[in-house]
Amino acid sequence: MLRLALIGTGNLGIHLATACSKQPQIQLVQWIGRTTQAPKHPNNIPYFTEVQKNIAADLCIIAVQDDQIGAVAEQLIDIDSCIVHTSGAAHLNMLRDCKRSGVLYPLQSFVKDQAVDWTNIPICIEANNATDLATLEQCARALSTKVFKLSSQERATAHLAAVFANNFTNHMVHIGQALCAQEKLPTKLLDELLKTTFERATNSLAENKQTGPAKRNDVATMEQHLKQLDQTKKNIYNAISKDIYNTHNV
């Protein structure tokens, strides 16, 4: 049985608590958050609003925003458990003042009230010693079939790649949908195209599936497009089009 303490009640904290409480190999011994009321959760996890000095856990997982990891870690320097952050971007050495430290980064975008299938989420783990890495691997494998041992540098790259693959693709879809809405066209006009786009990009490399005016340097069409955009969207259009052209023609 793996004993876990969890700090954080944001999107990731709640998703982690829900996923862990479903695993018989994992016992959530404490959940710590800033909100006075304990968040809803399936099992009866002891909830506290401040870090407890007597955390009797194998892993103490910090699921808070990156800029708060340091402040939380400061309160954990006397704890004997392996202190683990869940950030894609933060280096392992952010926890250097803790007795033992590690990282457990689930490469997924978590939004409120939307269930995710943990089985397929890649979980990237890192630790300072083999024992803690083994414990982290045990925890990660209880949640997912896809566990990767990545260094802090590799994880930073994976996180940046995820920003392009999720945050930026999502914003591109938003701009497309917003353009349709402005012209009072149904946004579902784009659904079949989105379906094809995603299927192709994951079944092989996206590079081989590129089409459009930027790739074929169709200047007339691009000029017509730019006329329909405000300056901020023009900047996005030009920056991406230039890079598409360079990727496929230079």
Next chain:
Amino acid sequence: MLRLALIGTGNLGIHLATACSKQPQIQLVQWIGRTTQAPKHPNNIPYFTEVQKNIAADLCIIAVQDDQIGAVAEQLIDIDSCIVHTSGAAHLNMLRDCKRSGVLYPLQSFVKDQAVDWTNIPICIEANNATDLATLEQCARALSTKVFKLSSQERATAHLAAVFANNFTNHMVHIGQALCAQEKLPTKLLDELLKTTFERATNSLAENKQTGPAKRNDVATMEQHLKQLDQTKKNIYNAISKDIYNTHNV
């Protein structure tokens, strides 16, 4: 029975020929292309390398690149059929010198040797008169269940939206995959995230699914990301991040 002449043997031309030849309501009476050898196609469509003066068709469909539509249309000014282009970006009046004119724009990205499900492809149609519009609708409905009557301006918007939804999302995925490959990480690390991203973006509005450092103005993470990128990718990162922040915070 709808008689069709088809001009063009590029990606769209071949996909259209394949789709039309499967429809009992449509007869492909002529296929015209620049390549001396007729492209492979399921039925025995008469193939020519030059426009024939005696085109006996209800619709003459021009499936060529936008910058070639004008030159092809010039050769069709004496033809009695309704001359139809298939461009998202080109105005209907590009065919103003033809006796009758229309547009049939399938909103999909066509790549070579990759079958598409025409039933769900939105087909946007436009014509100068009700009779030709009815003929175009008959043709579009034979191919797809999703037919939209759009003006040239509405179609231009739909096309621009499609560039963001397909071309630009695909390039974002490519950058993510390329970053992984540079660091010798498996690109499949991103597959589950991509699956979630596109499912969410199509099941509701992408605007409501945005996450990431730009939305929450996590400056430290963004600065760390920028250090990992070359100048061209930095420009893309900054332009999109700024717009994500403005969309969600201003």
